[in-house]
Amino acid sequence: MNDSTHLSELNQRVSAAKIEVEGRGETFYPGASRIHLALDSKSWPERVEKRYMLVPTTCFNCESACGLLAYVDRETLQVRKFEGNPEHPGSRGRNCAKGPATLNQITDPDRILYPLKRSGRRGEGKWEQVSWDEALDAIAGRIRTALQEERNEEVVYHVGRPGEDGYTERMLAAWGVDGHNSHTNVCSSGARAGYHWWMGMDRPSPDYSNAKVILLVSSHLETGHYFNPHAQRIIEGKKNGAKLIVFDTRLSNTATHADHWLSPYPGSEAAIFLAIANWMIGEGKYNREFVRRWWNWQEYMEVVNNEPGASFENFEEHLREVYSEFTFEYAATESGIDAATLLEVAKVVSTAGTRFATHNWRSAGSGNLGGWQVARTLTLLNALLGALATEGGTFPNSWNKFTPRPPRLPHQHPKRWNEVTWPGEYPLALNEMSFLMPHLMKDQDAHLDVYFTRVYNPVWTNPDGFSWIEMLSDEDRIGLHVAMTPTWNETAYFADYILPMGHASERHDLTSYEQYNGQWIAFRQPVLRAARERLGEEITDTRQVNPGEVWEENEFWIDLTWRIDPDGSLGIREFFESKKVPGEKMTIDEYYGWIFDNSVPGLPEASAAEGLTPLEYMRRYGAFEISNKVGRVHEQSVPDNELEDVRVDEMDRVYSRAPIPPSPKAPGGTKIDEDEDGRRRVGVRVDGEILKGWPTPTGKLEFWSRTLHDWGWPEFAIPTYIKSHIHPENLENDQIPLITTFRVPVQIHTRSANSKWLDEIAHTNPLWIHPIDADRVGISKTGDLVRVETELGYFVLKSWITEGIRPGVAACSHHMGRWKPEGHKGPRLGISTVALNQEGSEWSLTPRKGGEPFASSDPDTMRIWWTDLGVHQNLTHAVHPDPISGMHCWHQAVRICPAKEGDRAGDVSVDTGKSRAAYEKWLTMTRSADHYSPDGTRRPYWMLRPVRPERDAYRLPLKTESAEV
Numbered sequence: 001m002n003d004s005t006h007l008s009e010l011n012q013r014v015s016a017a018k019i020e021v022e023g024r025g026e027t028f029y030p031g032a033s034r035i036h037l038a039l040d041s042k043s044w045p046e047r048v049e050k051r052y053m054l055v056p057t058t059c060f061n062c063e064s065a066c067g068l069l070a071y072v073d074r075e076t077l078q079v080r081k082f083e084g085n086p087e088h089p090g091s092r093g094r095n096c097a098k099g100p101a102t103l104n105q106i107t108d109p110d111r112i113l114y115p116l117k118r119s120g121r122r123g124e125g126k127w128e129q130v131s132w133d134e135a136l137d138a139i140a141g142r143i144r145t146a147l148q149e150e151r152n153e154e155v156v157y158h159v160g161r162p163g164e165d166g167y168t169e170r171m172l173a174a175w176g177v178d179g180h181n182s183h184t185n186v187c188s189s190g191a192r193a194g195y196h197w198w199m200g201m202d203r204p205s206p207d208y209s210n211a212k213v214i215l216l217v218s219s220h221l222e223t224g225h226y227f228n229p230h231a232q233r234i235i236e237g238k239k240n241g242a243k244l245i246v247f248d249t250r251l252s253n254t255a256t257h258a259d260h261w262l263s264p265y266p267g268s269e270a271a272i273f274l275a276i277a278n279w280m281i282g283e284g285k286y287n288r289e290f291v292r293r294w295w296n297w298q299e300y301m302e303v304v305n306n307e308p309g310a311s312f313e314n315f316e317e318h319l320r321e322v323y324s325e326f327t328f329e330y331a332a333t334e335s336g337i338d339a340a341t342l343l344e345v346a347k348v349v350s351t352a353g354t355r356f357a358t359h360n361w362r363s364a365g366s367g368n369l370g371g372w373q374v375a376r377t378l379t380l381l382n383a384l385l386g387a388l389a390t391e392g393g394t395f396p397n398s399w400n401k402f403t404p405r406p407p408r409l410p411h412q413h414p415k416r417w418n419e420v421t422w423p424g425e426y427p428l429a430l431n432e433m434s435f436l437m438p439h440l441m442k443d444q445d446a447h448l449d450v451y452f453t454r455v456y457n458p459v460w461t462n463p464d465g466f467s468w469i470e471m472l473s474d475e476d477r478i479g480l481h482v483a484m485t486p487t488w489n490e491t492a493y494f495a496d497y498i499l500p501m502g503h504a505s506e507r508h509d510l511t512s513y514e515q516y517n518g519q520w521i522a523f524r525q526p527v528l529r530a531a532r533e534r535l536g537e538e539i540t541d542t543r544q545v546n547p548g549e550v551w552e553e554n555e556f557w558i559d560l561t562w563r564i565d566p567d568g569s570l571g572i573r574e575f576f577e578s579k580k581v582p583g584e585k586m587t588i589d590e591y592y593g594w595i596f597d598n599s600v601p602g603l604p605e606a607s608a609a610e611g612l613t614p615l616e617y618m619r620r621y622g623a624f625e626i627s628n629k630v631g632r633v634h635e636q637s638v639p640d641n642e643l644e645d646v647r648v649d650e651m652d653r654v655y656s657r658a659p660i661p662p663s664p665k666a667p668g669g670t671k672i673d674e675d676e677d678g679r680r681r682v683g684v685r686v687d688g689e690i691l692k693g694w695p696t697p698t699g700k701l702e703f704w705s706r707t708l709h710d711w712g713w714p715e716f717a718i719p720t721y722i723k724s725h726i727h728p729e730n731l732e733n734d735q736i737p738l739i740t741t742f743r744v745p746v747q748i749h750t751r752s753a754n755s756k757w758l759d760e761i762a763h764t765n766p767l768w769i770h771p772i773d774a775d776r777v778g779i780s781k782t783g784d785l786v787r788v789e790t791e792l793g794y795f796v797l798k799s800w801i802t803e804g805i806r807p808g809v810a811a812c813s814h815h816m817g818r819w820k821p822e823g824h825k826g827p828r829l830g831i832s833t834v835a836l837n838q839e840g841s842e843w844s845l846t847p848r849k850g851g852e853p854f855a856s857s858d859p860d861t862m863r864i865w866w867t868d869l870g871v872h873q874n875l876t877h878a879v880h881p882d883p884i885s886g887m888h889c890w891h892q893a894v895r896i897c898p899a900k901e902g903d904r905a906g907d908v909s910v911d912t913g914k915s916r917a918a919y920e921k922w923l924t925m926t927r928s929a930d931h932y933s934p935d936g937t938r939r940p941y942w943m944l945r946p947v948r949p950e951r952d953a954y955r956l957p958l959k960t961e962s963a964e965v
């Protein structure tokens with residue numbers, strides 16, 4: 001019998017028979033759940049059958065949360081491989097390369113398996129293994145003391161990849177600390193701010209599959225937001241006839257699929273969108289009825305034009321005037337793309353009707369001063385076409401995701417405002433000003449008593465990493481640094497404790513993301529726990545199945561919280577107590593079981609139909625679709641039971657005394673307020689009907705933002721164009737812009753250096769430079785070393801001469817250049833060993849050893865053939881906080897020249913004195929709450945906040961006489 005016949009016979013046997021699984025006598029069906037027979041490749045030429053249990057979980061390697069199926073070897077109870085989970089509604093069985101590479105991460109021979117405590121000076125690289133009990137007691141003791149002494153703001157949790165929805169925010173609310181700090185301001189908050197000020201929600205959810213025209217400002221097909229779930233639907237849309245327009249200065253893989261690829265000068269994207277808008281308005285090619293019903297044009301006409309009660313026709317006339325300067329010729333001058341091409345693209349956009357799916361993620365929104373206006377002007381096109389929350393259009397994120405209510409949800413708000421994360425200089429920053437921490441800590445002479453970095457690596461990820469090293473090394477600033485990480489990273493070298501946390505197949509989390517016109521929820525689970533439970537074992541702690549003492553965060557936080565408040569006297573422990581067994585810790589099964597039983601519509605019924613509990617259902621299938629085709633939520637009527645003693649105000653906002661439905665989240669999110677009589681806003685009256693509307697201050701789409709107007713930025717209150725800090729007018733003669741915001745498709749920011757498969761595909765980050773520029777600066781061939789000079793210093797790397805980049809612009813991916821200091825314990829795969837030197841404010845990083853084969857438990861590490869591991873360019877970037885959105889504006893103005901004598905690939909040199917000066921320069925652009933707050937508060941109360949402090953904490957402190965002086 002040949003092998004294919006053998007396999008076929010195997011499959012027939014599997015298909016024909018129920019397979020009895022030992023232990024609990026359950027039966028499973030292939031395809032439904034959960035066993036697989038295959039020939040063992042390693043036993044060749046013998047034909048040895050292997051039995052695998054298929055256990056679903058969720059990928060943790062980007063924010064898409066695609067479904068994975070772990071193939072667990074029935075005999076060894078080891079994971080053999082990961083493939084896609086076809087029952088996951090978002091990813092539908094497909095993954096990118098990073099999903100299956102989870103196997104590399106869990107088998108990494110250098111991974112951190114036990115809690116470590118530093119045994120030398122901080123940053124010296126000396127570690128000792130400690131027990132979890134010792135680490136937990138030390139951390140909990142400090143937090144307890146801080147809370148008892150009302151130093152709540154000295155406890156900060158700084159998260160990189162959340163990969164979960166609400167668990168930690170709930171915990172911080174229970175602790176009563178305003179300590180949530182995210183990475184979002186170095187990631188996506190620019191575009192988010194643009195969306196937030198239009199629609200009260202901060203991300204788009206395009207319905208690509210049903211679109212007629214798709215417009216992307218980013219390389220979505222290869223690396224963009226919700227990469228694989230979006231990419232497969234973009235291709236689906238294209239197959240259905242959609243036209244694809246891509247704005248990307250680089251010829252990315254996405255651009256190669258485009259019907260119209262535009263390579264604009266970086267930062268000019270908003271000028272193009274406004275030119276398209278101007279043309280559509282002038283030609284009358286917009287959805288008048290949608291604009292009339294849903295834009296806040298009345299408010300705009302009243303405040304800006306001093307025309308209360310203006311007619312819609314008057315507004316239209318005004319609209320024509322306000323954008324008239326944005327001609328195609330003007331946009332051509334700004335972007336370098338000829339006016340005829342822009343007109344051609346405008347015509348395509350105008351044919352989309354309500355099937356116009358658009359997305360700006362990172363890219364221009366994160367690269368430029370004023371980048372948030374890229375998302376705002378892009379949304380202007382959707383809003384003109386009425387292509388918001390329509391089939392084939394673009395939904396707001398919150399309507400296409402599902403957040404379930406957890407048990408024992410705390411509703412208390414932290415009492416104290418955290419000035420380090422939400423400083424008064426940036427009152428409208430959409431997210432925490434986390435990348436400014438080293439500077440803000442100095443300005444405020446602040447001290448953090450316990451600082452968690454959790455799956456976050458600011459030394460490597462953020463700009464100005466040497467300032468981070470300076471801050472983290474200073475024990476007067478950071479009392480205790482706890483790095484919670486599944487892999488070694490550059491920030492963990494400067495920690496006091498390193499706590500080994502689980503990868504995708506070693507932890508529990510709930511996820512739900514906006515990826516199409518529907519809602520789903522997915523369950524990440526420790527797959528070996530689920531496998532062994534199927535065999536009848538009782539598992540009470542994830543460490544019983546994970547390698548070494550790797551733990552999951554859910555259980556860790558419960559245990560830590562109990563130690564912070566052992567007797568419940570702080571009022572915290574109650575949120576982590578069992579509902580079933582009072583006085584006991586809540587278990588993970590109880591926590592998720594309660595959610596699945598009580599908070600996920602349709603799940604109990606679907607589970608019962610299969611004779612399962614909801615928890616068993618989620619452990620078996622890994623995901624559940626709650627709804628498909630969500631539709632126009634803003635047009636839905638407010639239900640009668642939510643209308644009680646209603647008041648409609650002069651803006652047609654509708655307030656009601658009906659009881660408030662329970663919130664699914666800890667105090668946070670967008671907050672639409674109550675009226676003076678304590679009624680709750682429930683909707684908005686449109687043409688006489690009470691509709692749900694949008695979660696904005698007006699309930700409408702905010703073409704004009706009173707928030708921006710009242711908080712000191714009236715000139716930017718409507719979608720408009722802000723010239724970037726790398727606009728030609730702002731460059732010196734020999735400078736060109738450097739684009740740094742793009743990913744390498746097969747790498748994860750900071751957690752994939754230990755993935756051998758991914759490293760083999762992509763391990764370096766050369767400088768993209770056009771032949772014209774290469775010739776101009778004297779680079780003769782690809783591979784020649786170049787020096788790139790930034791505001792702070794320089795870095796050295798190989799060149800890649802390519803016509804895939806616009807002349808006059810260079811690019812370098814931020815993904816590479818991972819390192820560890822000489823003499824440090826730590827990883828070997830994908831990581832250079834470097835010499836770190838400091839003299840005063842002058843720092844240098846010099847590679848000593850690149851990639852090379854090494855002996856380990858994995859024979860593949862002897863097969864490493866690549867040596868070049870790229871350069872850590874972010875170290876040389878100054879902080880560039882956008883004064884309005886707070887986003888770090890990543891693009892750099894640089895000088896490029898051939899490498900100088902003695903330069904080596906990977907060299908970095910920086911003066912942190914210059915980074916301080918750059919911080920101070922950008923600080924002068926701000927309009928602080930102190931001077932511009934219209935109501936004596938620190939921040940508009942309605943705007944998003946992950947864990948919202950109580951209302952009193954919003955009040956600016958009264959100035960003392962000496963402070964005023």
Ligand code: SF4
Pocket residue numbers: 059060061062063064065066091094095096097098099100226227228229
């Ligand atoms: S897109 Fe790739 S990395 Fe992201 S969740 Fe899906 S499989 Fe994982």
